[in-house]
Amino acid sequence: MEKIPYLGQTMIRWRVGGSTFLALPERGARLMNWNIEMADGSVRDVIHWPEISSPAEFHKARGGNPILFPFCARSFDRGDVGFWRDALDVRRPMPMHGLARQGVFGATRLDPGGFETVFLPGVEAAACYPFQYEFRVDYRFAAFGLTCKLTLENLGEEPLPWCAGHHFYFKVPWGEGSARGDYLIRIPADLRLRQDPAGHLVPGPRLAPFERMDNLALIETFHTELRSPEVVFGEEGQPGDVAIRLGTDPIPPAGATFVTWTQADESPFYCVEPWMGPANAPEHKTGLHLVPPGGTETFTVSVSVR
Numbered sequence: 326m327e328k329i330p331y332l333g334q335t336m337i338r339w340r341v342g343g344s345t346f347l348a349l350p351e352r353g354a355r356l357m358n359w360n361i362e363m364a365d366g367s368v369r370d371v372i373h374w375p376e377i378s379s380p381a382e383f384h385k386a387r388g389g390n391p392i393l394f395p396f397c398a399r400s401f402d403r404g405d406v407g408f409w410r411d412a413l414d415v416r417r418p419m420p421m422h423g424l425a426r427q428g429v430f431g432a433t434r435l436d437p438g439g440f441e442t443v444f445l446p447g448v449e450a451a452a453c454y455p456f457q458y459e460f461r462v463d464y465r466f467a468a469f470g471l472t473c474k475l476t477l478e479n480l481g482e483e484p485l486p487w488c489a490g491h492h493f494y495f496k497v498p499w500g501e502g503s504a505r506g507d508y509l510i511r512i513p514a515d516l517r518l519r520q521d522p523a524g525h526l527v528p529g530p531r532l533a534p535f536e537r538m539d540n541l542a543l544i545e546t547f548h549t550e551l552r553s554p555e556v557v558f559g560e561e562g563q564p565g566d567v568a569i570r571l572g573t574d575p576i577p578p579a580g581a582t583f584v585t586w587t588q589a590d591e592s593p594f595y596c597v598e599p600w601m602g603p604a605n606a607p608e609h610k611t612g613l614h615l616v617p618p619g620g621t622e623t624f625t626v627s628v629s630v631r
Contacts, residue, residue: 326437332380337435342468346439347374349383354430354442354462357389359471361630370496371567371630373594384427387588391426391492392462394444394475395454397584398422398604401524409607412484417453422492424450430462439464439471457481458616470629477616477623484615486607490584490600491626495567497538497587497595500560505595506539510558512583514548524605538595543585547603549611551577556597557631570627571599580612599626 327338331349336357339346347358358374374388384391400419402408409419420427428450430442444450444460457480465472479485498505517529530542538558548556554577559566571577580602587595601624602612616622 326435332377332383334380337440339437339439339466341438341466344466344468346464346466346471348440348464350432350435350440350442351430352380352383353426353428354392354444355383355389355426356464356471356473361469369499369565371499371628373494373496387592387594388494390473390494391422392475393422393490393492393598393600394425394460395477395487395489396423396604396606397488397490397598397600397602399520399524401605401608404523406524411607412486417455419453420449423489424453425460425462426492433461434463439466456483456485458485467629469631470627472625472627475624476621478621479616479618482618484617486613486615487622488600488602488606488613489624490582490598492596492598493569493628494594494596495558496593497558498560499565500563503560504539505590506537507560508538508558508595509535509561510538510543510556510585510597511535512548512556512585513551513553514583515550515552516548518547518549518603519545520547520604524608526603526605526609526611539590544587546585547582548585549580549582549603551581551583554581556583556599558595558597564631566631567597568629568631569597569599570629573625578612580606582612 329336343362348356359372360370400409402410429445434441441463459478461476463474518526519529554571557568582600584598606613
């Protein structure tokens with residue numbers, strides 16, 4: 326474990342087996358990059374991180390793994406984007422992807438195997454999510470994988486709503502001379518949904534069990550009613566597939582969702598995102614979890630390279 330200066334911040338580097346992980350734990354609890362040293366000495370990025378020029382660009386950078394909390398993507402209240410309505414019928418603001426990715430965290434553990442941080446709510450969080458709680462992000466690193474636990478503890482006297490997730494920017498394509506269409510993805514879902522301009526869930530595309538990753542129908546699709554917790558993608562006929570496992574049970578909880586997205590045909594990344602439920606969960610309730618007073622709930626995701 327090493328500390329490295331980065332844009333006036335202190336970045337941490339972990340080496341575990343052939344893997345190297347880079348993170349700024351205090352800045353959004355964000356894992357920035359994961360790369361693997363190959364047998365021939367070359368380095369393959371598993372998680373992409375772009376070049377940025379200042380800390381001001383950090384939380385919107387198209388890379389790493391932004392943590393989505395308390396809700397994922399766009400929240401709506403009665404058709405108006407950027408809001409949600411709580412159990413007391415109070416309308417509150419909610420930025421895109423919630424509060425964590427631009428939030429400040431305090432490190433509670435830094436060791437050779439990973440880190441744990443706790444969210445330090447500021448003025449924005451007080452306006453958007455005015456509850457008593459503790460939200461923690463815990464990363465454990467391995468030679469060919471990682472596990473991340475998101476834990477929400479309710480310190481208040483009313484049920485605490487959340488529907489959190491991850492926004493992994495995976496490096497695709499990763500092979501020299503390969504293209505996105507050379508990669509296949511398997512998502513074991515029985516239902517595909519999208520979000521309409523008012524935030525409602527609407528039917529999504531019909532997809533085969535295996536799809537090529539240049540299929541535009543995958544973009545901004547919610548894959549839910551999961552038969553298995555694991556999504557696998559990789560270059561057809563080549564080793565080194567990436568497997569993302571949502572939760573710890575053989576069948577994921579009701580509402581659990583994978584999201585597929587990329588920005589453009591030429592983008593060097595492809596996002597495969599495990600979420601507790603589809604976007605706008607406070608309104609449509611699919612995948613919305615309530616942590617009872619005094620209770621704790623954990624959402625665990627693992628990623629491995631095979």
